[in-house]
Amino acid sequence: MDFVPTLEQTPDPRRWIALAILLTGAFLPPLDFFIVNVALPSIREDFHASASTMQLIISGYATTYAVMLITGGRLGDLYGRRNVFLAGMMGFAAASALCGFAWSPLVLVVGRVLQGLAAAIMAPQALASINAIFPDGEKSKALSFYALTFGVASMAGLFLGGALIALNVLGLGWRAIFLINLPVIAVAAPFAMVILRETRSDHPSRLDLGGAALIAVALFALIAPLIEGREQGWPIWSLLMLAASLPLLLLFWKHEQKLEAAGRDPILAPRLLRAPGLKRGLLAALFFYAFAAFWLTFSVFQQAGLGRTPFEAGLAVLPAAVGFVLGPFASGHIFRVFGRYSTAAGMSLEAAGLFGTAALISLEASTLLPIALFFVGAGQGIALPNLVRTVVQRVDPTQSGLASGLVNSMLQIGGALATALIAGLFFSILGASTDATSIGHAYSISAIAIAICLLVAAWLSVIHPMNDDARRPSDTRLAGKTS
Known part of the structure; x- marks a missing residue:
C-alpha cells in the first residue's frame, strides 16, 4: 500500500458512493479469511481431507496475501487504482468460483492461493483511493468507515459461514461460502467501472518482481514443510525445504540491499x-x-x-x-x-x-x-x-x-x-x-x-x-x- 495521495482542488461529488464500492473491496478479503474457518470441519468431512490440508486452506491464502500486498499497492500506483481494483475484483471472483466448484482438496488449496493473490491486488487500492479522493476534512471519517469494515467482516464471516452451510442453499453446503462472492462482485464491479474515478501516484515506485518472487519461495519453503512434514513423518524433502528457507531469506535480503544501493525500489527497503x-x-x-x-x-x-x-x-x-x-x-x-x-x-x-x-x-x-x-x-x-x-x-x-x-x-x-x-x-x-x-x-x-x-x-x-x-x-x- 505504498502510495502518494493525489490532491484535487474540487472533491469528487460521487466520493461517498465510491466509498461504498471501495469498502466492498476491503470487506471481501477479511470476510473470506473468517468465513472459511467455520466451514473447515465440513470441508474436511466432504473431502476426507487431512489436517494439513485444512491448515493449507488458511495459510495458503494468508501467505500469498502477505507476500503480494505491497506489490499490489504499487500496481495501482503504476497502472491506475480503479483499473487494478477491477482486475483484482475479477480475479477474486474467478478464484472464488474455483474454490466453490473445487473437485479435490488440491484444487481448493490452489483456489485459496489465487484468492490471496487477487485480494492482495484488490485491497490496497481501496485505502489508496480513499486517500486520493477525499479532502483532508473528510478523510478521517472515511478512514473510520474503512477501519470498521474489518470488524464487520469478522462478525459477518463467522455468522454467515455457519448460516450458509445450515441453509444448504441449492444443496451447495460449504461451497456457498465461496460462491456468495460472485453475486456481490457482479453488483459491485459495474458500479466501480462507472463511479470510481481513476487515480494513480504522481511518483510511482517500480515493481520489485524479483524480491516478491524470492520472498514467496522462501516463505513457501518454510511454511509448507511445517504443515505437511508433521503429518507425513518428516520426509527428507520437508527437511531439505526447511534447511533451504534461511538461505532463501538471506538471498532475498541481499537482493533488496542491492536494489536499494542501485537507487531502485525494493519491496522491503532496508533503510526503512x-x-x-x-x-x-x-x-x-x-x-x-x-x-x-x-x-x-x-x-x-x-x-x-x-x-x-x-x-x-x-x-x-x-x-x-x-x-x-x-x-x-x-x-x-x-x-x-x-x-x-x-x-x-x-x-x-x-x-x-x-x-x-x-x-x-x-x-x-x-x-x-x-x-x-x-x-x-x-x-x-x-x-x-x-x-x-x-x-x-x-x-x-x-x-x-x-x-x-x-x-x-x-x-x-x-x-x-x-x-x-x-x-x-x-x-x-x-x-x-x-x-x-x-x-x-x-x-x-x-x-x-x-x-x-x-x-x-x-x-x-x-x-x-x-x-x-x-x-x-x-x-x-x-x-x-x-x-
Whole structure:
C-alpha cells in the first residue's frame, strides 16, 4: 500500500458512493479469511481431507496475501487504482468460483492461493483511493468507515459461514461460502467501472518482481514443510525445504540491499528498518497474529468436540466478533489512559481471554465462555489499531504507505506461521482421538500457546525505544481518529 495521495482542488461529488464500492473491496478479503474457518470441519468431512490440508486452506491464502500486498499497492500506483481494483475484483471472483466448484482438496488449496493473490491486488487500492479522493476534512471519517469494515467482516464471516452451510442453499453446503462472492462482485464491479474515478501516484515506485518472487519461495519453503512434514513423518524433502528457507531469506535480503544501493525500489527497503524501534514493532505484529490459529482450533472444538452444527459454531464465537467490532471504539480512551502501553494492554486483555477459554473448557464450565470470548475479541480490537499506528509513526510520513503495507504483511505472515505451528500442535496433541475431552484438551493447549505469543507481542510493543514527548501530540490525534 505504498502510495502518494493525489490532491484535487474540487472533491469528487460521487466520493461517498465510491466509498461504498471501495469498502466492498476491503470487506471481501477479511470476510473470506473468517468465513472459511467455520466451514473447515465440513470441508474436511466432504473431502476426507487431512489436517494439513485444512491448515493449507488458511495459510495458503494468508501467505500469498502477505507476500503480494505491497506489490499490489504499487500496481495501482503504476497502472491506475480503479483499473487494478477491477482486475483484482475479477480475479477474486474467478478464484472464488474455483474454490466453490473445487473437485479435490488440491484444487481448493490452489483456489485459496489465487484468492490471496487477487485480494492482495484488490485491497490496497481501496485505502489508496480513499486517500486520493477525499479532502483532508473528510478523510478521517472515511478512514473510520474503512477501519470498521474489518470488524464487520469478522462478525459477518463467522455468522454467515455457519448460516450458509445450515441453509444448504441449492444443496451447495460449504461451497456457498465461496460462491456468495460472485453475486456481490457482479453488483459491485459495474458500479466501480462507472463511479470510481481513476487515480494513480504522481511518483510511482517500480515493481520489485524479483524480491516478491524470492520472498514467496522462501516463505513457501518454510511454511509448507511445517504443515505437511508433521503429518507425513518428516520426509527428507520437508527437511531439505526447511534447511533451504534461511538461505532463501538471506538471498532475498541481499537482493533488496542491492536494489536499494542501485537507487531502485525494493519491496522491503532496508533503510526503512533502520527507523528506531521499527524492527521490534514488526516482530510484535508477527507474534500478535498468532491469534489466526484460534479460529481453526476453536471451530474444530465446537463442531468435532461438542457436535455443534456450523451455524451453532458461528453463533458460539460471535461474542469474540462483537468484541472485535467494539474494541476500536474504545481505542482512543485506552490510549488516553495507558499511553504508550495501549497496545500491550489490548494484547494482555486478549491473552487473558484466551487463558480464560482454556481454563473454562478444561473445567467444563462453558457458561462463562462467552465473557472470555468477548475479552478475546475486544483485546484484539483495541490492540490492532494501536499496533499499526505505533509502527507507522516510526517512519517518515512520506514512507507511511510502505510501512502500513509492511505491517499488514507481517500480520499475514504471522497468521500463516501460526496456522502451521500452533494448529500443527493442536492436531499433534489430538492424534487419532475424537472424543470431546481430548479435543478440548488440545484446544486448551493451543489457546495457551497463542496467549503466550500475545504476551511476547505485548512485551515487544512496550520495550522498543520511543520518544514520548515527540510522539504525544500526533498519537493523541490519531487515537481520536481510531475511536
